[in-house]
Amino acid sequence: MSNISLPSSSPDHSDLLVSSLSASYAGVVAFITVANEGSFSRAADRLGIGRSAVSRSVQKLEGQIGARLFCRTTRATSITREGELFYQNCRPGVDRILQALEKMRDLREGPPRGLLKISAPHGFGRKVVAPLMLEFHAHFPAVALELLLEERMVDFATDGIDIAFRDGYLDDSQIIAKQLIPMQMHVCASPNYARKHGLPQSIDDVAAHSCINQRLANGRLQYWDFKINGQIRHLAPEGNIVVNDPSLALQAVLADLGLAQLPAYQLSEALRNGELVTCLEHIAPDDRGHYLCYLSRQQLPKRIRAFVDFMTARIRALDLSSVELQSLDPILATDPATTAVVLP
Missing domain, CATH: 3.40.190.10 (Periplasmic binding protein-like II)
Incomplete structure (x- = not known):
C-alpha cells in the first residue's frame, strides 16, 4: 500500500492551504451548482439545502477570492466574466472528484474488479x-x-x-x-518405513526414530505438537533431515526417510492412495x-x-481436515524386543 507524499512547504503555506480548502469547499460546490443549474433556487433543490445557504456560501467565496461571480437580480441570475474564468478553472478539478467518487461507487456496487x-x-x-x-x-x-x-x-x-x-x-x-x-496435524511415515522400523506408540518413542524437521522463517525448528491430558506439549525431536517447506518434508517421508508431523491438507492424497500411514493419533493436537x-x-x-x-x-x-486416516497402530503386531512391525 503506497504512502502519499505531499510537496514540501513551509508550515505557514500548509496552514494557509488547509484553511483555504476548508473555507472554500462549500462555496465552490455551491458556485458550480448554481452555474450548472442557472439559478440559486434550482441549485438549492439539487443540493438539498435552503436557497439562503447557497447564497451565503457563494457570497463567502466571492469575498475570499475578491471577485463577483454572479450578477443577481430579482428576475435572473447570470455569471460574470470572472465567474466564467473561475468556472473553467474549477470544473476539471470538480470533474476529477466526481469521477473518483463514481469509481469508488463502482467498486462497491459494480462487478468485482x-x-x-x-x-x-x-x-x-x-x-x-x-x-x-x-x-x-x-x-x-x-x-x-x-x-x-x-x-x-x-x-x-x-x-x-x-x-x-x-x-x-x-x-x-x-x-x-x-x-x-x-488444522489437523498428523505424524506420518511410509508403509516401508513402518515395516522396517515400526511406529512410535508414545511421545517418548519418537526419539528412537529418524525424524524430518522443518525450519521456520525466524530460523528456529518447528516443534511437533501433541495434546496430552488436555495440555499442549511441544517436542523438538532430533532430525537427520531439515527442510523449510512442508512439501519437501512430505517428499522425504514418501522416500522412506523417516517420520514427520504435517498438516492434513498435505497428506490427504497420499493417505487415500495408501502411500502413508499415521501414528500417535490419540495425542494429536486439535486446537489449530x-x-x-x-x-x-x-x-x-x-x-x-x-x-x-x-x-x-x-x-x-x-474437506481437507477429515481425511480417512490409514493408521497401522491398531493392526500392528510388534515384537517388543525389536519394535519391528509385522504386517498381516
Missing part, C-alpha cells in the same frame, strides 16, 4: 490457494491477483496485503480471522486452524468480499 494482493504460507498457498485462484480468476476476470508465498506474519498496512491465509494459532485481535477448516484474514468488515471492497466467500466455500468443500 481491481488488484487483490494475497499472502499465504508456502505449503497451504502452493497446495490449496494457488489452484483455487485460477478458478476464482475464471469467475472474476476483472480482478487482478498477486499471490506472495511467505512464512512470516505479514503487516497488512505496511505490506499492502488485502487477504492473508494463516495457519495454527492466532492472537492478533486487530484483524478479522475466519477459520476455514481445522487454517484462517483467512483481512483488516475490517466495514466498507469491504467487492473484490475482497467475493474472494472471501469463494475461498471459504471452495476450501471447506475440499
